[in-house]
Amino acid sequence: MEKTQKQEKDIRVLETFIGCYCRGKHKTPKGALCEECSELLAYARVKREKCPLDPKPTCKHCHVHCYGKAQRARIREIMAYSGKHLMLRGRLDLLWHYFF
Numbered sequence: 001m002e003k004t005q006k007q008e009k010d011i012r013v014l015e016t017f018i019g020c021y022c023r024g025k026h027k028t029p030k031g032a033l034c035e036e037c038s039e040l041l042a043y044a045r046v047k048r049e050k051c052p053l054d055p056k057p058t059c060k061h062c063h064v065h066c067y068g069k070a071q072r073a074r075i076r077e078i079m080a081y082s083g084k085h086l087m088l089r090g091r092l093d094l095l096w097h098y099f100f
C-alpha cells in the first residue's frame with residue numbers, strides 16, 4: 001500500500017539521520033545505535049506510523065504536534081547535525097523533507 005511505503009521510506013531516512021548522528025556524536029560503530037538513540041528512533045517510528053495526516057505535512061506546519069518537548073528538541077539537534085554531514089557528503093537525495 002502506498003501509505004505504508006511512504007512510512008517505510010520516512011523511517012529509513014530517520015534511521016539514516018539518527019545513525020549518522022550517533023556515529024558522529026556518540027562514537028558508536030557503523031550499523032549500531034546507542035541506547036539513547038535507539039530509544040529515540042523507536043519513539044519516532046511509532047509517531048510516524050501513527051501520524052493521522054496524509055500527505056504528512058512537515059512537522060513545523062503540523063497542527064498535531066505529536067512529539068513531546070524533549071524528543072522534539074533531540075530530533076531537531078539530530079536533523080541539524082546529520083543534515084549538514086549528509087549534505088557535505090553529497091547525499092542530497094536524503095535531504096530532509098518532512099521534519100522541521
Ligand SMILES: [Zn+2]
Pocket residue numbers: 021022023026028033034035036037038
Ligand atoms: Zn547515540
